[in-house]
Each structure stands twice: as structure tokens, then as C-alpha cells.
Amino acid sequence: MNSVFHQVALIGKYHAGAGGTAAAASNRAALEDIAQFLVAEGCDVAIEHDTASASGIVGYPVLDVAAIGTQCDLGLVIGGDGTMLGIGRRLARHGVPLIGINQGRLGFITDIPLDRYRQVLAPMLRGEHEEDRRSLMQACVMRDGRCVFKAQAMNDVVVNRGATSGMVELRVEVDGHFVASQRADGLIVATPTGSTAYSLSAGGPLLHPANPVWVLVPIAPHTLSNRPIVIPDSGEIAIELVAGRDASANFDMQSLASLLHGDRILVKRSDHQVRFLHPIGWTYYDTLRKKLHWNEGGS
Known part of the structure; x- marks a missing residue:
């Protein structure tokens, strides 16, 4: 037996037929190939329930x-990263480590190329890997003193204006201390993991995941002096919707809550972390350089 991991779960894209019939067939072929590889390495393989339903793969236990x-x-x-975000949030409380094989586009957190998975994965299964822990945010929408919606986020919590409405006005507090009233298209609260997602496109800084911080990034602020600010992740952020129509709160862009005036979105660090495993020698800087195409043509 080569692998130090005995029971391995395969998790793939959930949406059957996403990208068309050819893409669905490609997804199934990749899953079956990887499953056979894992069995050859001495692992017992199970297929995550939604993955099995979407792909139609059979012959393995479904969990x-x-x-x-x-x-x-x-x-x-x-x-892709969306698949990893979804399962990462749900498995964090169990402490199960995750390895990502990139079948999407950017792949900041699914970092093993599909066409090289055998060479990269084989030593990792033998225990040759780096561990990388990422914090989660726990958020809830408070209305009239009670929580009406709650969710976890690995990337970001975003308060957005409505699609056809003007700016929103938001009151922002950190640990009960008033920070600012902002008129903007919205506000992003991003983890270091999320600093390469929506936060980056809105002008936020890149945050190394070893830093225990968050960044608050206004989206198209009315006042240009409203700039991104990096804060410790040990406190609680409160964002109150003061004005604006059809506003919403998004959690990793995969869950959504409609907001009313006076609603407060409370964000704090979750008790759980996501465990990523990477090949020996992996660094965050390598990921940035490859995915953001830095120094192309250089050494």
C-alpha cells in the first residue's frame, strides 16, 4: 500500500451537464481516471453524493x-475554485484535508493541473505534502434583534446595491467602534483567500494567507478617500444598511440574503478552518506568479 490516506472522497462539479454534454463526459472521464489511480495507490474510494448524481459514475460507495x-x-x-469553496465550507468542521485538482480556469485554491495529477499526487499520497490552513468567516443578518440568515464564507461577504438601483449607504463598525458611513455600490469583507477574488477586482490588496487579517474594500465609493483597510480578523464587523433599494448580502457568491433598511450584517471569524494540502515546495508566491502571469518570459 503506497498511500498514507486510507479512505479518499472524490468531489467534483455538482451541476449535471454544466458546460454541455461534452463537458459532462469529460468530467466523468476525469473522475473515473482519478478513482482508478487512487485504487491502484491503495486507497478506498468513495464518491460524494452530488458528484455521483451529476456525473453518473458508479461502482464506488456514495457518501x-x-x-x-x-x-x-x-x-x-x-x-475549479467554486467547487473547492463549496465543499471547503461544509467539511471545515470535520477537519478533513483537501487537495485540489484544477479543472476550472484560475485555480488559486485548486492548484494541481489535471494533466499532471499523477506525477504530483503520487508523492502527496505517500505523505509528501505541505499543509495550508485557511480561516473562515461566520456571518449572520440581524433584523429586529434576531438572526434571519446565516452562512459561512471562505472568500468574502459582500453587501451589494440592487441591479437597477443607485448607491447604498452603509454604516460600518468594528468591535462596536464606529468606522465610517459609506455611500458606494457596496462593500466587500474579504479573507486572505478571498483577496484574489472580488476584492482584487475592486482594488483591494493581495493578502498572504498566513496573515490573520481581513480587508474591507468599498465598491465604487462616492468619496474617493474611502480606501481599502486591512484589519485584524479577531474582531467583529457590523455593516448596517442605512439607505438603498434592493440591496443584498452575498456569502462567497454562493448564498444570498435580501436586505431591508436597518438590517445589520455581523461578521466574525469562524471556529473552523479549511485544511489544504499542497505539493512539497509549494508557496503562495508561486501561485500568484503563475495565476496572475507575473514575469512572463522571465527566469
């Missing part, structure tokens, strides 16, 4: 996320 959390010692995610 829901809770069962993966209690029965598996590794999750292998085949897809």
Missing part, C-alpha cells in the same frame, strides 16, 4: 458530506 467528514481522511476536489 454525503457528513459521512465524508466522519469516514474519510482526505477529500480530493476536481473542479
Whole structure:
């Protein structure tokens, strides 16, 4: 037996037929190939329930996320960063480590190229890997003193104006201290993991994931002196919707809450972290250089 991991769960893209019939067939072929490779390495393989339904792959035990959390010692995610975000939030409480094989586009957190997975994955299964822990945010929408919506986020919590409306006015507090009233298209609260997502496109800084911080990034602020600010992730952020129509709060862009005036979005650090495993020698700087195309043509 080559692998130090005994029970491995395969998690893929959830949406059946996403990208068309050819893409669905390609997804299934990739999953089947990787499953056979894992078996050859001495692993017992299970397929995550939604992955099995979407791909139609058969011949392996099918487990829901809770069962993966209690029965598996590794999750292998085949897809893009969105797939990893979704399963990472759900498995964080179980402490199951995750390895990402990139079948998407950018792949900041699914960093093993699909066409090289055998060479890269084989030593990792033998225990030759780096571990990288990422913090989560726990958020809730408070209305009239009670929580009406709650969610976790690995990338960001975003308060947005409505699609056809003007700016929103937001009151921002950190640990009960008033920070600013902002008129803008919205506000992003991003983790270091999320600093390469929406936050980056809105002008926020890149944050190394080893830093225990968040960044607050206004989206198209009315006052140009409203700039991104990096704050410790040990406190609680409160964002109150003062004015603006059809505003919403997004959590990793995968869950959504409609907001009313006076609603407060409370954001604090979750008790759980996501565990990523990377090849030996991996660094965050390598990821940035490759994905952002820095120094192309250089040494």
C-alpha cells in the first residue's frame, strides 16, 4: 500500500451537464481516471453524493458530506475554485484535508493541473505534502434583534446595491467602534483567500494567507478617500444598511440574503478552518506568479 490516506472522497462539479454534454463526459472521464489511480495507490474510494448524481459514475460507495467528514481522511476536489469553496465550507468542521485538482480556469485554491495529477499526487499520497490552513468567516443578518440568515464564507461577504438601483449607504463598525458611513455600490469583507477574488477586482490588496487579517474594500465609493483597510480578523464587523433599494448580502457568491433598511450584517471569524494540502515546495508566491502571469518570459 503506497498511500498514507486510507479512505479518499472524490468531489467534483455538482451541476449535471454544466458546460454541455461534452463537458459532462469529460468530467466523468476525469473522475473515473482519478478513482482508478487512487485504487491502484491503495486507497478506498468513495464518491460524494452530488458528484455521483451529476456525473453518473458508479461502482464506488456514495457518501454525503457528513459521512465524508466522519469516514474519510482526505477529500480530493476536481473542479475549479467554486467547487473547492463549496465543499471547503461544509467539511471545515470535520477537519478533513483537501487537495485540489484544477479543472476550472484560475485555480488559486485548486492548484494541481489535471494533466499532471499523477506525477504530483503520487508523492502527496505517500505523505509528501505541505499543509495550508485557511480561516473562515461566520456571518449572520440581524433584523429586529434576531438572526434571519446565516452562512459561512471562505472568500468574502459582500453587501451589494440592487441591479437597477443607485448607491447604498452603509454604516460600518468594528468591535462596536464606529468606522465610517459609506455611500458606494457596496462593500466587500474579504479573507486572505478571498483577496484574489472580488476584492482584487475592486482594488483591494493581495493578502498572504498566513496573515490573520481581513480587508474591507468599498465598491465604487462616492468619496474617493474611502480606501481599502486591512484589519485584524479577531474582531467583529457590523455593516448596517442605512439607505438603498434592493440591496443584498452575498456569502462567497454562493448564498444570498435580501436586505431591508436597518438590517445589520455581523461578521466574525469562524471556529473552523479549511485544511489544504499542497505539493512539497509549494508557496503562495508561486501561485500568484503563475495565476496572475507575473514575469512572463522571465527566469
